[in-house]
Amino acid sequence: MDQAKHLYTFSRHDDEYELCRLEMRSFFETDTDANFISSNVEIDPSRSAFMKERLDVLAECDSIEEVATFVSAFEEDGRSFLIRCLNTMPLGDTAKIAHPDRRKIERQLGLVMPGYADLAQPDILYGIVQLDQKYLFGYLSESISVWRQHVKKPEMYSTALSTRVARAVSNIAVPHPEGIKAIDPCCGIGNVLVEAISMGIDMDGRDINPLAVLGSRKNLEHFGLTGTVTPGPIEEAPGHYDAAVIDMPYNLYTHVTREQQASILQAARTLTDKLVIVTIESMDDLLAEAGFEILDRCIAKKAHFEWEVVVCR
Numbered sequence: 001m002d003q004a005k006h007l008y009t010f011s012r013h014d015d016e017y018e019l020c021r022l023e024m025r026s027f028f029e030t031d032t033d034a035n036f037i038s039s040n041v042e043i044d045p046s047r048s049a050f051m052k053e054r055l056d057v058l059a060e061c062d063s064i065e066e067v068a069t070f071v072s073a074f075e076e077d078g079r080s081f082l083i084r085c086l087n088t089m090p091l092g093d094t095a096k097i098a099h100p101d102r103r104k105i106e107r108q109l110g111l112v113m114p115g116y117a118d119l120a121q122p123d124i125l126y127g128i129v130q131l132d133q134k135y136l137f138g139y140l141s142e143s144i145s146v147w148r149q150h151v152k153k154p155e156m157y158s159t160a161l162s163t164r165v166a167r168a169v170s171n172i173a174v175p176h177p178e179g180i181k182a183i184d185p186c187c188g189i190g191n192v193l194v195e196a197i198s199m200g201i202d203m204d205g206r207d208i209n210p211l212a213v214l215g216s217r218k219n220l221e222h223f224g225l226t227g228t229v230t231p232g233p234i235e236e237a238p239g240h241y242d243a244a245v246i247d248m249p250y251n252l253y254t255h256v257t258r259e260q261q262a263s264i265l266q267a268a269r270t271l272t273d274k275l276v277i278v279t280i281e282s283m284d285d286l287l288a289e290a291g292f293e294i295l296d297r298c299i300a301k302k303a304h305f306e307w308e309v310v311v312c313r
Contacts, residue, residue, distance in 0.1 A: 004038035007055040007129065007136060008045065009086060011035065016164065018298035020050040022309060023168045025296060026175040034092045036131070045143040047171060047199050049164040053086060055127045056139040064105055067128060067137050072112040080118035083109050084140060086129035094131050109137075147195060154222050155189045155215030161247055161278065162302045163191065169300075169309060170196040170203070173243045173276040177201045182243040185234040185271065186264065190216030192245050197225045203245075205229035206237055235267040244272035248279040258286075265290040275312045280305070287312055 012020040012035075025031050027048075028039045045051040061067045083106045087097035097105070105128060110117050127140030151163045161169065170192055174180050177200055184192050187205035189212055196203040197220065205227060207213050213231045220227050234246075246268060249256045256264070261283065268275050269290045277283065278300070287294060292312035300307045 005040050005057060006042060007036060007038050007057060007131075007138075008043070009036045009052045009055075009089075009091065009129075010048065010050040011052055011089065012050045015301040016050065019165065019168050019300045019309065022296060022298040022311070023048060023050065023171050026172045026311075035089070036091050043175075045141055046146055047167075048143070049145070049147050049167050051143045053127065053143060054141045055086065055129060055136060056141070057136050058138040059136070061135045061137070062133065064108060064128075064135060067135050068109055068112050070137065071109055071126075072114070074114050076114040078115070079123035080116055080121075081110075081113060081124045081126060082117060082119060082122035083113070083126045083128060086127050086140075091129070091131060097130065146198065150194050150198065150223060153189070153191075153194070153219045155218050157189055159305065160188060161191045161307070163195065165278075165300045165302060165307070166191040167195040167199075169245055169247075169276055169278060170199065170201060172309065172311060173245045173274065174201045174203070180242045182245070183237065183241045183272065184245045184247075185237050185268070186246050186249055187216050187229065188212050188247065188249075190219045190229065192247065193227055193229065194219055194223060194225060196245075197227045198223065203227065204241075206232060206234065208233045233267075234264050234271065237267070237271055240270075241272045243274040244268055244276070246275065246277045248277060248283070262286050262289065265292070268292075273313065277310045277312065278307050279310070280307055282308070283310070 027043050028037055028041050045054045059070045085102035085105045090096050125140045128137050147163050147167050174182050182203040185206045187193050187207050193205045205216050210231045213229050216229045265286050294312050296311040298309050300309050
């Protein structure tokens with residue numbers, strides 16, 4: 001494993017595998033078919049619907065005894081702690097560690113660590129994980145699935161992107177939000193907007209359908225989120241944005257012709273530097289005609305629906 005400050009573990013269903021990998025490539029600019037990544041890039045694990053936890057590595061040891069020696073040298077500062085073993089599933093070629101053996105590892109380290117353990121509300125959460133023949137120990141940040149609160153919205157379309165897909169698409173478009181201004185110019189009822197704004201991404205919304213605009217505003221307000229959603233076609237959107245997400249209209253309420261799709265993409269070319277498009281049909285030719293270069297792509301699924309997520313510049 002590469003020497004790095006952080007270790008991330010993640011879990012996904014089979015039909016989310018490629019979408020998860022694209023999100024990880026966007027966050028870390030590297031690819032892996034394993035369910036963990038080591039990186040110097042720091043990401044809040046709660047941003048991803050696929051991440052389980054982030055371990056901020058303090059020590060890499062050859063044995064649990066070596067880890068115990070390391071933690072026994074910690075200074076007592078009056079704060080409580082809890083240690084969790086992360087081998088709750090296979091990690092690459094490293095097999096899952098059975099529950100009794102994980103508890104044994106946690107107790108072995110907890111007995112020699114200065115301070116007192118608190119199983120309910122510890123001041124500090126530590127993690128220990130075995131990867132191959134190495135043991136990594138460090139501060140642990142666990143993912144909180146805040147996105148689950150957004151699954152049921154006051155306004156919903158049956159064909160809208162699922163909350164998990166919308167969250168991943170937001171992260172793919174804006175993996176590092178600082179200083180980035182984004183837009184969803186065909187936002188519909190705001191699935192992407194809700195996820196983006198809830199993660200601190202500065203994203204405006206826009207839609208040609210005034211009823212969709214009202215629905216998007218209602219959904220944002222329902223979750224206590226603040227964002228700008230304006231009515232109007234993408235061709236009339238003012239300003240310029242660092243990134244844009246377009247879930248290409250395709251259902252009976254927002255059907256567009258091939259010519260209208262081309263117009264949307266041509267308008268997007270002048271509106272944004274980076275485009276993430278979600279489509280149920282290939283648009284490679286229209287993207288090329290609009291002047292976009294395809295950088296990455298994957299397939300995302302929801303029940304019987306299947307979308308292509310394409311990253312362009």
